[in-house]
Amino acid sequence: MNLARRTLIGIPYLWLLLLFLVPFGIIFKISLSDYAVSIPPYTPTLDLSEGWQGIRDFFGALDWENYVFLTEDDLYWRAYLSSLKIAAISTFLTLCVGYPIAYGMAKSAPEWRPMLMMLVILPFWTSFLIRVYAWIGILSTEGYLNQFLLWVGIISDPLQIMNTPTAVYIGIVYTYLPFMILPIYATLERMDESLLEAAEDLGCSRLSAFWIVTFPLSRSGIIAGSFLVFIPALGEFVIPSLLGGSSTLMIGKVLWEEFFSNRDWPVASAVAIILLLILVIPIILFQKNQEKNQEADT
Amino acid sequence: MKPAVKPAEFAPWLDQNETPLIRFDGVTKRFGDFTAIDNIDLKIYRKEFYALLGPSGCGKTTLMRMLAGFETPTEGTITIGGQDMKGIPPNRREVNMMFQSYALFPHLSVWDNIAFGLKRSDMPKDQIPERVKEMLRLTRLDKFARRKPHQISGGQRQRVALARALAKAPKLLLLDEPLGALDAKLRQDTQFELMDIQEKTETTFVIVTHDQEEAMTVASRVAVMDNGKVIQVDTPARIYETPNSVYVADFIGDVNLITGNATLKDGGLAALSWAEGQPDIIGTAGEGGGSGAATFAIRPEKVAISAERPEGMNNVVQGRIHDIAYLGNLSTYHVELSDGTIIKAQTANNRRLSRRSFTWEDEVWLSWTDTAGLVLAG
Amino acid sequence: MRRFSWFNATALTMGFAFLYIPMVILVIYSFNSSRLVTVWAGFSTHWYGELFRDQAFLDAAWVTLRVAFVSSTFATVLGTMAAYVMVRGGKFMGRTLFSGMIYAPLVMPEVITGLSLLLLFISIGLDRGIVTIILAHTTFSMCYVSVVVSSRLVSFDRSVEEAALDLGCTPFDAFKSVTLPLIAPAVIAGWLLAFTLSLDDLVIASFTAGPSATTLPIKIFSSVRLGVSPEINALSTILLLLVTIGVVTASLVSKRRIIQQKRDEQLAEQAPQ
Numbered sequence: 001m002n003l004a005r006r007t008l009i010g011i012p013y014l015w016l017l018l019l020f021l022v023p024f025g026i027i028f029k030i031s032l033s034d035y036a037v038s039i040p041p042y043t044p045t046l047d048l049s050e051g052w053q054g055i056r057d058f059f060g061a062l063d064w065e066n067y068v069f070l071t072e073d074d075l076y077w078r079a080y081l082s083s084l085k086i087a088a089i090s091t092f093l094t095l096c097v098g099y100p101i102a103y104g105m106a107k108s109a110p111e112w113r114p115m116l117m118m119l120v121i122l123p124f125w126t127s128f129l130i131r132v133y134a135w136i137g138i139l140s141t142e143g144y145l146n147q148f149l150l151w152v153g154i155i156s157d158p159l160q161i162m163n164t165p166t167a168v169y170i171g172i173v174y175t176y177l178p179f180m181i182l183p184i185y186a187t188l189e190r191m192d193e194s195l196l197e198a199a200e201d202l203g204c205s206r207l208s209a210f211w212i213v214t215f216p217l218s219r220s221g222i223i224a225g226s227f228l229v230f231i232p233a234l235g236e237f238v239i240p241s242l243l244g245g246s247s248t249l250m251i252g253k254v255l256w257e258e259f260f261s262n263r264d265w266p267v268a269s270a271v272a273i274i275l276l277l278i279l280v281i282p283i284i285l286f287q288k289n290q291e292k293n294q295e296a297d298t
Numbered sequence: 299m300k301p302a303v304k305p306a307e308f309a310p311w312l313d314q315n316e317t318p319l320i321r322f323d324g325v326t327k328r329f330g331d332f333t334a335i336d337n338i339d340l341k342i343y344r345k346e347f348y349a350l351l352g353p354s355g356c357g358k359t360t361l362m363r364m365l366a367g368f369e370t371p372t373e374g375t376i377t378i379g380g381q382d383m384k385g386i387p388p389n390r391r392e393v394n395m396m397f398q399s400y401a402l403f404p405h406l407s408v409w410d411n412i413a414f415g416l417k418r419s420d421m422p423k424d425q426i427p428e429r430v431k432e433m434l435r436l437t438r439l440d441k442f443a444r445r446k447p448h449q450i451s452g453g454q455r456q457r458v459a460l461a462r463a464l465a466k467a468p469k470l471l472l473l474d475e476p477l478g479a480l481d482a483k484l485r486q487d488t489q490f491e492l493m494d495i496q497e498k499t500e501t502t503f504v505i506v507t508h509d510q511e512e513a514m515t516v517a518s519r520v521a522v523m524d525n526g527k528v529i530q531v532d533t534p535a536r537i538y539e540t541p542n543s544v545y546v547a548d549f550i551g552d553v554n555l556i557t558g559n560a561t562l563k564d565g566g567l568a569a570l571s572w573a574e575g576q577p578d579i580i581g582t583a584g585e586g587g588g589s590g591a592a593t594f595a596i597r598p599e600k601v602a603i604s605a606e607r608p609e610g611m612n613n614v615v616q617g618r619i620h621d622i623a624y625l626g627n628l629s630t631y632h633v634e635l636s637d638g639t640i641i642k643a644q645t646a647n648n649r650r651l652s653r654r655s656f657t658w659e660d661e662v663w664l665s666w667t668d669t670a671g672l673v674l675a676g
Numbered sequence: 677m678r679r680f681s682w683f684n685a686t687a688l689t690m691g692f693a694f695l696y697i698p699m700v701i702l703v704i705y706s707f708n709s710s711r712l713v714t715v716w717a718g719f720s721t722h723w724y725g726e727l728f729r730d731q732a733f734l735d736a737a738w739v740t741l742r743v744a745f746v747s748s749t750f751a752t753v754l755g756t757m758a759a760y761v762m763v764r765g766g767k768f769m770g771r772t773l774f775s776g777m778i779y780a781p782l783v784m785p786e787v788i789t790g791l792s793l794l795l796l797f798i799s800i801g802l803d804r805g806i807v808t809i810i811l812a813h814t815t816f817s818m819c820y821v822s823v824v825v826s827s828r829l830v831s832f833d834r835s836v837e838e839a840a841l842d843l844g845c846t847p848f849d850a851f852k853s854v855t856l857p858l859i860a861p862a863v864i865a866g867w868l869l870a871f872t873l874s875l876d877d878l879v880i881a882s883f884t885a886g887p888s889a890t891t892l893p894i895k896i897f898s899s900v901r902l903g904v905s906p907e908i909n910a911l912s913t914i915l916l917l918l919v920t921i922g923v924v925t926a927s928l929v930s931k932r933r934i935i936q937q938k939r940d941e942q943l944a945e946q947a948p949q
Contacts, residue, residue: 004847009768012758012818016777019815023792026799101691104684116688118927123695126919127876129893130912133900134698137705140904144701177695227783235785237879242900252787259791259883269795272788279785287779366842388841401839405857414853415843449940462843 024276031269032062041263066270075254076271080278082249086165086240087233090172094229095222097173098180102221103214105181106188113189120185124178132171132242139167139243163245171239172229180225187221188214220293227286235275251275308518309533310343317380319344319469319502320365325374327360327526334360336526337374347496347503349513351549352523358506361523362472365504366395379469389418394468398475400459402447408434408458409443415466433461436495453484460492464499473505477512489515510550514538522546538597542585544674547595552630554601554641560592560673568673570594573637580612580668586675596671598644603631604663605655611665617641619660631656633664699916706909723910730907733895740875740892743806747813748870754814755821755870756863760851762822763829781819789816790883797884804886812884813874820873821866828862861930868922 035041070076105116123131138144139161146158161167191214199209237252244250251271259268310316318341327335334357342348350358363369364376367388376383378393394415403411412433416426434440437457442450447458456476463471476492477485493516496503507513513520514534521531522545530542541547544555556579558572568583570592579594608614620640621632630644643664656662706724710717727733758778765771781789793812797804836858840850856863878893885891899905 005765008757009761009765009774012754012761012822013770013774013777015754015815015818016758016774019793019796019811020777020781020789021773023796026795027788027792030795097691097694100683100687104688104691107681107684108688114927114931118923119692120695122920122923123699125872125923126699126916127893127912129876129878129896129900130702130908130915131698133896133904133908133912134702136900137904138698138701174694174698231783232785235787237785237787238897252785255787255791256879265795268791272791275785276788283780283783284776286783287776290779291775366838368838368841388838389844389846393842395839395842397835397839399833399835401833401835403836403839403854414840418844418849445944446940448937448944450944452945454944462839466843 027269027272027276029062030266031066031273032064033266033269034063034065035264035266041265066266067274069267070270070274075249076251076274079249079251079254080274083234083251084278086168086172086248086250087230087236090169090176090233091226091230093169094173094176094180095226098177098225099184099218099222101177102181102184102188105185106191117185120178120181128175129238131175132239135167135171135174135243136162139170162243163247165244165248167243167245168240168248168250171243172233172236175239176229176233179228183224183228184218184221187218191217220289223289224286224293227282227289231279231282231286234279308345310346311341311519316343318342319346319379320504321375321377322361323375323377325364325371325376327357327364327369328372334526335364335371338526338528340521340528340531342502342504344502345496345500347493347505347516347518349517349520350504350506350523351508351510351513351520353508353549355525356523357526358523359474362395362474362504362506365470366393366472367391392466392469393472394463394466394470395472395474396459396463396476398478400447400455402455402458402462404447407444407446408439408450411447411458412462412465415462419466429465433465436464436498437461452479453488456480456488460495464495464501467499468501470502470504473503475507476505477507477509485512492516514550522549524549540582540584540672541595541674544593544595544676547672547674552598552642552644554594554596554598554671556594556639556641558592558594560589562588567668568592570673573639576615576637577612579671579673581671581673582669584672584674588673590675592673592675594671594673596666598630598642600666600670601641601643602665603633603643603645603656604665605660607663608665612668613670614663614665615641616661616663619656619658619662622656622658631662633662699912702909703913703916706906706913708906708909723906724914727907727910727914732890733892733907733911736890736892736895739806739889743809743813743881743891744871744874747810747817747874748867750810750814751817751821751870752863752867755818755866756825756859758818758822759825759829763826778819778822781816782823784816786877786879787883790880793880794883804884805888808884808886809881809889809891812880813870813877816880817870817873820869821863824866824869825859825862828859832858872919 101120105113105120108116136143140146141158141160141162143162145161146155149155150158161170195213195217196209199213200206204212235252235255236250237256240248240250240253241256244253255268255271255275258264258271262268311318320340320342322338322340325335325338326333336357338361350361352358360369364371365378367383367386370384378391383391403414406414409430412430413426416429417423421429430443431440434443437460439454439457439461442454442458447455450458456479460476473492477488480488489512492503505513505516514537517534519531519533520537522529522537524545530537530546532540537546538550541550547553548555556570556572558570558579560568560570560583562568562583563580566583567580568588569578569580571578572594581594581596602608607616615635617633617635619631620634623630623632624647627647628644629647630642633641633643635641641664705716707719707721708716709720709722758774762775762778790812793808793815794804797808797811802808832855836854837850840854841847845853876893877891878897881891882894882897885894896908896911899908
C-alpha cells in the first residue's frame with residue numbers, strides 16, 4: 001500500500017479511532033471507578049509517575065460496584081425498560097404517520113415530487129430544539145390545543161398532555177418524521193408500477209394489492225426508517241426533558257441528571273455502557289442494512 | 299464515404315526484419331480463481347489496425363486494459379516500443395484510450411477536453427491551441443469547440459473522445475467498442491472515417507469489438523479470442539477463408555458444419571465420411587484436420603444450387619428446399635438432406651422475382667468444388 | 677398517468693399540516709405584544725427588539741456561528757476522505773471497523789457521544805471550550821458528510837477518472853481536476869448538512885462546552901426550561917426564515933440547472949451532425 005493511499009485511509013481512520021472509539025474505552029474505565037469529591041470527580045486516576053506500583057494500585061481500585069448499584073436501585077432498570085417501551089411505541093407511531101405521507105408523495109404526479117421532497121426536508125434543516133419548543137406552547141394546559149378543543153366544545157376541562165408520556169410520543173414522532181419518510185419514499189419511488197397493475201389484473205383489489213405487493217417491497221425502507229428512529233429515540237434527552245416532565249422516565253434523562261445534577265460520573269458512565277450494550281445489536285444491524293442497500297444501488 | 303485504399307502489401311508481420319511495437323509474452327491474468335487471460339503471446343506491429351474479436355467474457359477488454367495500464371498481468375511481460383511496461387502507471391505510458399462510454403469530462407468544453415492531455419504533457423503551452431485546432435479539424439468538430447458534452451449529440455461526443463485520445467499523438471491508440479452506441483448508418487460511416495484517420499495519423503490502433511463485421515471491415519489483422527485464449531490471428535480474408543478451427547469458422551460469418559471422420563488425401567486434401575450411403579466429402583485439409591474426428595466447414599456462398607444433378611463434381615448432395623431467407627440482394631436457401639442435415643446455399647439474386655427458379659419444397663442438387671471447404675479438426 | 681386518490685391527497689395534506697402548523701403558530705405568536713404566549717394581545721415586533729438587545733444571546737450566537745463554520749469545514753474534508761475510502765478503497769485491513777465507525781455515530785444517542793467526548797478531553801487534560809466543541813462537532817458531522825458524498829461517489833462513472841489517468845494525470849491530479857468538480861454538489865450539500873447539525877446541537881455541546889463557552893442551543897434550552905418565552909419565538913422565526921430562504925433558493929437553483937441541461941441536450945440531438 002503506497003504512502004498516498006495510506007494517508008488517505010489513515011487520517012479519517014485515526015480521527016474516528018481517537019475521537020469515537022477510544023472514548024468508549026474511557027467510559028468503561030470510569031464506570032469501574034468510584035465517586036470522589038475532586039476534579040475530576042472520580043477515583044482512581046491513572047498516575048504514571050507512580051510507576052508500576054501506581055498502575056497496580058489503579059487496577060486494584062477498579063470494581064464493578066457501580067454496575068451492582070444499577071441493579072439495586074430500581075430507578076435504572078425501570079428507566080431502561082421505559083425507554084425501550086417509549087422508543088418502540090414511538091417508532092411504530094412514526095411509521096403509521098410517516099408511511100401514508102411517503103406513499104402519497106411517491107404516488108403523486110412527478111412534477112410535484114421535488115417540491116414535496118423539499119417540504120419534508122425543510123423541517124429537518126430547522127432547529128430541532130425550536131420545533132420541540134413549539135409543542136410546549138401547543139400542549140400545555142393553557143396551550144393552543146386545549147384552547148382550540150375548549151372553544152370547539154369537545155372537552156370541558158383542559159387535557160393534561162404536557163409532562164406525560166403522550167407528549168413525548170408526539171414530540172418524537174414530530175421530530176423524527178422526516179427520517180422515517182425519506183427512506184420509505186425512496187423505496188416506494190423506485191418501485192415498478194407495473195407490478196401493481198399485474199396484481200390487479202390477476203384479481204387483487206386495490207387494498208390487497210397494496211398489502212401483497214407494495215408493502216413487502218417497501219420493507220427495506222421501513223427497516224431503515226425504523227432504525228433511524230428507534231436507536232436515537234432510545235437515548236433521547238431533549239424531548240423527555242422539555243415535554244415529558246418528571247413522570248416520564250427515559251434513560252437519556254437519567255444519564256444527564258446523573259452526570260450534571262448528581263455529579264456522579266462513574267454511575268453515569270455505567271449507565272452509558274449498559275445503554276451501549278443494549279444498542280450494539282441494533283446498531284450493527286443498521287450498519288449491515290446500510291451497506292447492503294448501498295451495494296444494491298451500485 | 300469511400301473506404302481508404304490500403305497500399306497493396308501492408309504486412310509487417312511477414313517481414314523478418316520488423317520488430318513489433320507491442321509484445322505479449324506468456325501473459326496470464328487471474329482474478330482470484332478466475333483466469334481471464336490464459337498464457338497469451340501476441341505481436342502487434344506499427345501502423346496496424348489490430349482487432350481483438352470475441353464474445354463477452356473472452357478477455358479482450360482485460361487485454362486492452364493491461365495495455366492501457368489499468369490492470370497488471372499476473373504472469374508474463376508486456377512490452378511497448380521495446381520497453382517493459384511493468385510498474386509503469388497509465389499516466390506515464392504513450393498509450394491513449396477511447397472509452398466505450400466516451401468518458402468525456404462533463405464540466406469541461408470540447409476544447410478543454412481535447413486540450414486536457416496536452417496540458418499534462420511536455421508540449422509548450424503556446425503550441426497547445428494549434429494542436430487542439432488541428433484535432434478539431436481532423437474530426438470535423440470545429441464549430442463545437444466551446445460546447446459542453448451534454449450540448450452535443452452522441453456521434454459528436456464519440457468524435458470528441460477520438461480527438462482527445464489522438465491529441466497527444468500516442469504510439470498506440472486503444473478503442474474499446476467505439477461504435478456500439480451508434481446507429482447502423484452512422485456506424486458504417488464512422489468505420490471508414492476511423493480507417494482514414496488511422497492512415498493519416500499513422501498511429502497503431504487496437505480495437506476491441508464483439509461485432510465481427512466491424513472487425514472485418516476496419517482491421518489489418520484480427521485476433522479471434524475465446525475464454526482467455528487467442529484462437530487465431532490473421533488478416534480478415536484469411537480468417538474468413540481459412541479458419542483454423544470450428545470455433546473461428548462458426549464465429550465469423552455464416553458457415554455450414556458437417557461432422558464426420560476424416561482421412562488425408564494427396565494434394566493437401568482430405569476426405570470426410572459423414573453419412574451412411576453418401577460419398578465422402580472432399581475439402582482442403584485444415585490444421586490437424588487430416589484424420590480422425592473432423593468437421594467439414596463451407597461458406598454458403600460457395601455452395602451452388604441447381605435443379606439438375608451437376609456433371610463432373612465430386613461434392614454433390616441432393617435435398618429439398620426447407621426454407622428461403624430473402625435478403626434483397628441475396629437469397630439463402632436452407633436445404634434439408636435425406637438424413638435431416640440442413641445445408642445453407644447462398645446465391646445473389648441476379649434475376650427478378652418472377653424469373654427465379656427455386657421455391658419451397660423443390661428437389662434440388664447442391665455442389666461445391668474440392669477446395670471450397672475446409673476439413674477442420676474436432 | 678397517476679390516478680388521483682382521495683386517500684393520497686388527505687394523507688399528504690394532514691401530514692404536512694402536522695409538520696408545519698406548530699411552526700406557523702410559533703411564528704405568529706412571535707409578533708404577539710403580550711408576554712403570555714398563548715393569548716393573543718395584538719401585533720408587535722417588541723420581542724425582536726428585546727432579542728437584539730440581549731447581549732448574552734448575541735454572544736452565544738457568535739460562538740455558535742464560529743464553531744459551525746470551522747467544524748463543518750473540517751468535517752467536510754474528513755468526511756469526503758472517508759467517503760472516498762469507503763467507496764473506492766477496496767479491501768484493506770480493518771475495513772469493517774472503519775465502516776462501523778462511520779455509520780454508528782449516525783444513530784448513536786447524543787448523550788453517549790457527548791459523555792464519551794467529555795471524558796476523553798478530561799483524561800487528556802484538554803480544557804473545555806470552543807476548541808473541544810469544534811472537535812466534537814467535527815467528529816459526528818464527518819459521518820453525515822461521508823454518507824452524502826458516498827452516495828454521489830457510488831453513482832459516479834469511473835471511466836472518467838480512468839480517462840484522466842490515461843491522459844496523463846497523477847491520481848491526485850485526477851481527483852482534483854475531474855472527480856472533485858463532479859462531486860462538488862454533494863460536497864457542498866455535506867458542508868451545509870454539517871453546518872446545520874452543528875448550529876442545532878444541544879446535547880453534545882452541553883457536555884463539551886464547559887463554563888467558558890455557551891452556544892445558542894444551550895442558551896435556548898436553559899431559557900426554555902423555565903417556560904415559554906416570546907423572545908425564543910422571535911429567535912425561532914428568524915432561524916426559520918433563514919433556513920426557508922436557503923432551502924427554497926437551493927431548490928430553485930437546482931431546478932433551473934436541470935431544466936437548462938435538458939434543453940441543451942434536446943438542442944444537441946436535433947442539430948445537424
